[in-house]
Amino acid sequence: MSGWVAIDFETANCLRGSPCSVGLVKVKGGRIVEEWSSFIKPPDGYDHFEARNVAIHGITADDVRGAPGWRETLEGIVQFAGGTPLVAHNAAFDMGVLADACWASGLAVPDLRFACTLVLARRVWNGLLSYKLPVLADALGIELARHHDAGDDARAAAQVMLAALRRQGTDSLDHLLAVHKVRMGSFQGGVRQGCAYRGGAPRAPSPDADPDADPDNPFYGLTVCFTGSLPGMTRAEAAERIAALGARKAGDVTGSVDLLVLGGVQPHQLAPGATKTGKHLKAQKLRDAGHDITVIDHEEFFELLAAAEG
Known part of the structure; x- marks a missing residue:
């Protein structure tokens, strides 16, 4: 299958049912052939704009006034x-x-059907400390003019997937996913099956986490460490929420930590002359030594949390 469409949404508020912008990039035969983007008037009851979201993407209620609604956009x-x-x-x-x-x-x-470049990139390029789209694009030499512009993000995601296909020497999305043991996601009859790596040993929930958590969510079975402050969320709340997803919180970065979340850090909280926290430096050393540890910032953490809890 050599044809597919990269997609990206921006939302008006913390509710996932509040799309206010979409970007689409069509790929055929290994190249981008068409692009389309649009503002969206979010569904009624989901159409308020929160300051945090506006600060991220710059879209306001005035921008979507007169924009197509969700029914027209979905069509x-x-x-x-x-x-x-x-x-x-x-x-x-x-x-x-x-x-x-x-x-x-x-x-x-x-x-x-859908595929995730975040899931796939972690299998294709397994030496990176972070797989956030701007970091990945920079590592691959992909231009990302405006992160959180739906059209630019969709184009960057398309180029990441094209880079992975070229690296594998194929133009088939199905073949690329099969080689890296990544299951294609889907919606069938309204039931979602996530796009996920299926090649590793089955993960078990942490002993102090919810044993009934969805094993397909991105936190299941992980040990997560936090450094810095999370805007609008305490460490205790973060620990409780990831525990409900089958993960556990660690107090420090060790070889057992799978994921480090970077929160906000004030300069006075760093060692003299340092630009990164001690936990961040430990994560880099572990990665250099061959440990499979991923670093994400608080923005990506909130996005993953929203997806997992949905």
Whole structure:
């Protein structure tokens, strides 16, 4: 399958059913052939704009006044994709936006398949400390003019997937995923199956976490450490929420830590002359020594949390 469409949403507020912008990039035969983006008027009841979201993407209520609503936008997405799979960076979030906007609008979620460049990149390029889209784009020499512009992010996600296909020497999305043991995600009859790596040993929830957590969520079975402060969330709340997802919180970075979340840090909290926290430096040393530890910032943590809890 050499045809697919990269997609990215921006949302008006913390509710995933509040899309206010979408970007789409169509790929055929290993090259970008068409692009489309649009503002969206979020569904009623989901259409308030929160300051945090506006600060991230710059879209306001005035920008979407007169924009197409979700029903018209969804029709445009389906027509643009033409039955080919969707591709997104952190597809759990973007597919959650699509599904929640449908539910908020009283519409059925269309049957579709999707792949995640975040999941795949961690298998294709396994030496990076972070796989956030701007970091990954920079590492691969991909231009990302405006992060959190839906069109620019969709284009960057398309180029990441194209780079992975070239590295594998194929133009088939299905073949690339099969080689790296990544399962294609899907919606069938409104039921979602996530895009996930299936090649490792089955993960078990941490002993002090919820044993009934969804094993397909991105935190399941992980040991997570935090450094710095999380805007609007205490460490205790973060620990409680990841525990409900089958993860556990660690107090320091050791070889057992899978994920380090970088919060905000004030200069006076750093050692003299340092630009990174001690935990961040430890994570870098562990990565250099061959440990599989990932570093994300608080923005990506909130996006993953929203996707996992949805």
